[in-house]
Every structure is written in C-alpha cells, then in structure tokens.
Amino acid sequence: MRRGGTAIGRSSRALVALCALTLGACALMEPPVDPVLKPVARPAERRPAPAPIIVAQPTSQESAALRSYLNEVQRAQLSQGLLRRDGGGTDAPFTSAMLARNFEQIAFFNEYDGSFSGRGGASPMRRWESPVRMQIIFGAGVPPSQRARDSANIATYAARLGRVTGHPVAVANNPNFVVIVASEDDRAAALSEAVARVPGISASSLEPLARMRRDTYCVVAAYAAGSGANVYTAAVAVIRAENPELLRLSCIHEELAQGMGLANDSPEARPSIFNDDDEFALLTRHDELLLKMLYDDRLRPGLSADEARPTVRAIASELLDTGPV
Structure with missing residues (x-):
C-alpha cells in the first residue's frame, strides 16, 4: 500500500461535447410539358435524426x-530524489543475510489488519497455488489514452511476475485477481463489478477498499477460501486513477507484487518497493529475489517464520551466489 x-x-474540470447534424435534400424535376394549375409537390425531405447531444x-x-x-x-x-527507477545500484548493496531478513519481515507479517485500520501482525507464509489470472476494471471516467497505457503496463508487469516467480501469471478472462483503476467518483461501481466477476469475494469483504484514506494511493486485498487458509484464491487491487503516471505505475508494481504474497513493508528493506519511504518506484532486483524465494518449491504455504528460517537463509545464499535473476 x-x-x-x-x-x-x-x-475542477468539465468537458462538454455538443454534436448536431442537419442534412437537407431537394429532388430535381423535369419541367412539365403542359402548363399546370398547381405546383408539383416535392418529395418529402429525408432528414436524419439529429445526433444526440453528449454532455x-x-x-x-x-x-x-x-x-x-x-x-x-x-x-x-x-524533487527529493525519491521514486527511483534504476532498480538499485552500488549505493544500495545487500547481502544474503539482509535478503533473508527482509524476506522474513515482508512474507511473514501483514502490513495491515483485515479492515486496513491498524497494523497487522505475524502471519504464516501465503501465496497462490493456482495460476493467477488478472483482469482490469476501469472506472467509467478513465479516459481511453490512460486505459491504453495502464493496460499495457499491467500486462507487461504480469508477464514479468510470472517469469520471476516461475508461477503462471497473466492477464486473462475468468479472473481471480482483479486490478481496478478508478477515480473517487466511480470506485464504488468498479468494486461492484469486481464482485460480479470474481468468485469467492463479496461486497462486504471489499467494503474497506471503498473507504480509502486520502493519503492512500492504492491498496490490495487477497483472499483465501476453502480448506487452504494460507493459499490465495482471489485478490482485488485498487489504484486511484487520479494518480499521475509514475505514481500509478509504482502502484501497479507494488500492489500486484504484494497480491502475490509479499504482504508487508519493512523500513530495513533496500533497495525495495516494500518500504514506506518511497525511495524506489519500481520493482528492484532485490524484490525479484524476494518473489523468487516466495515461490521456491522448498517453501510451502502455512509455514511460520521460525519453521522457514533455515530454508530461507539457504535459498537467499544460493540466489546471490548464482548472480542476478
């Protein structure tokens, strides 16, 4: 978040579009051979209906x-040098021990409680087992140019998440992960549409997403249904359409990655988008390694931090020894 x-x-701004079109037609007639006592009636003019006035x-x-x-x-x-897009460089080195520590803080704790009103606590590891099928719902007021950019960014990023994790992730029909891009004016309608599209979520479960604080740019909620309490089966991300382009893209990167199972932020994580300082706008190499660890077959949903710690340290060491993702 x-x-x-x-x-x-x-x-404030308003756009008013007025369209009106009136066409006239007149028949051409041969002059009569004999005088006539009254004018010859012209065929009725065929006028198209005026185009509707769109406001x-x-x-x-x-x-x-x-x-x-x-x-x-x-x-x-x-202006403060934040929202970096370089992925982290020589000024932000990290070791395997730091990577393991950051993974534990981010994957085994929740950023917020279920109502998004308070901090979350310790949590078992959670992730998806079924393929992640993302679909975008735009608010009615989002213009076509913004829709095109956001659609391309989300599709590209979904493919990247799939490559990094080794888990199937793509934009598809019959979604289980909905990404909403909507304004304050149309977010409620978009959330209602998400309920209709995704099995396993209800209007009441999405209610916290309808009451976003003014200083919240975006948020994601992931849900587990059935017997697998730690296996995600549905998710909904909400991104404010009012965000300017880079903030909107940073929201796409953070919320979709958090919806994969990296649910928390840590002030120690660097270089990382999972840090409330907003130093980095886009997913970094450090963050790709976290995602790769999350979907490593040696870990499984439901593990506690204590149970997973030896394996997490071993995986972190292996990843940094084998070079970049």
Whole structure:
C-alpha cells in the first residue's frame, strides 16, 4: 500500500461535447410539358435524426482536488530524489543475510489488519497455488489514452511476475485477481463489478477498499477460501486513477507484487518497493529475489517464520551466489 504527501489546493474540470447534424435534400424535376394549375409537390425531405447531444459528467470537486494533491506529491518526491527507477545500484548493496531478513519481515507479517485500520501482525507464509489470472476494471471516467497505457503496463508487469516467480501469471478472462483503476467518483461501481466477476469475494469483504484514506494511493486485498487458509484464491487491487503516471505505475508494481504474497513493508528493506519511504518506484532486483524465494518449491504455504528460517537463509545464499535473476 502506498501512502504519503500533504494536501494541495483544489481544481475542477468539465468537458462538454455538443454534436448536431442537419442534412437537407431537394429532388430535381423535369419541367412539365403542359402548363399546370398547381405546383408539383416535392418529395418529402429525408432528414436524419439529429445526433444526440453528449454532455460528459464533470469531475467532482473531491476527485479534482485529489488529482491536484497527488500531482504535487509526485513532484515533491521527485524533487527529493525519491521514486527511483534504476532498480538499485552500488549505493544500495545487500547481502544474503539482509535478503533473508527482509524476506522474513515482508512474507511473514501483514502490513495491515483485515479492515486496513491498524497494523497487522505475524502471519504464516501465503501465496497462490493456482495460476493467477488478472483482469482490469476501469472506472467509467478513465479516459481511453490512460486505459491504453495502464493496460499495457499491467500486462507487461504480469508477464514479468510470472517469469520471476516461475508461477503462471497473466492477464486473462475468468479472473481471480482483479486490478481496478478508478477515480473517487466511480470506485464504488468498479468494486461492484469486481464482485460480479470474481468468485469467492463479496461486497462486504471489499467494503474497506471503498473507504480509502486520502493519503492512500492504492491498496490490495487477497483472499483465501476453502480448506487452504494460507493459499490465495482471489485478490482485488485498487489504484486511484487520479494518480499521475509514475505514481500509478509504482502502484501497479507494488500492489500486484504484494497480491502475490509479499504482504508487508519493512523500513530495513533496500533497495525495495516494500518500504514506506518511497525511495524506489519500481520493482528492484532485490524484490525479484524476494518473489523468487516466495515461490521456491522448498517453501510451502502455512509455514511460520521460525519453521522457514533455515530454508530461507539457504535459498537467499544460493540466489546471490548464482548472480542476478
């Protein structure tokens, strides 16, 4: 979950499109041979119905103010050298011991409780066993250009998650992982659509996602159903459409990776997107290694941190000894 920033100003915008079309036609007639006593009636003109007048609904003041605020957040973070896209370099080295420690903090603890109102606690390791089928739901107000960019970014990133984890992940029909990109004005409708599309989730389970705090840019909730209490069967990520482009992309990277099972953040994790300091915007090599560890066959859902620790340390050592992913 990404958070931060301070409130900035308000703005609003409205787009009004008016279309009207009137066509006239007149028949050409040969002059009569004999005089006529009354004019020859012209064929009735065939006029198409006027095109409908389309008036786009204006963005609410709340959504417009949120967009302005988030744009200012991105500008401020970039000016401070945050939201890095380099994946981490020589200024952010890490050892196998650091990698194992960070994995334990991120994979065996929850960032928030079930209502997203408080910090979570220790948790067994959780991940997917079935293929992850992602599908995007856009809010009605998201423009086509933004939809195209976000669709391409999500599809590319889903394929990357599949390569890194070795677990099937792709954008597909019959989804079990819905990614919502919606504004404050249309998030409720998008959440209702997610309930209709994904078996195993209900309107009540998504209620916390409908009440996002103003400083929450995006969030994900993953669900386990049936006998496998630690095996994910459904997930819903919500990304504010008001986010500017880089913040929106950073949300895609963090929330979709967290929805794979890396549910927590750690202030010690670096270089990493699983850190509330927002130093890194996009998935790093360190984070790819965490995902690879999560889906290693030597670990299984339900393990505690204590049970998994020797194996986690062995895997971390192997990964750094064999070079980059």
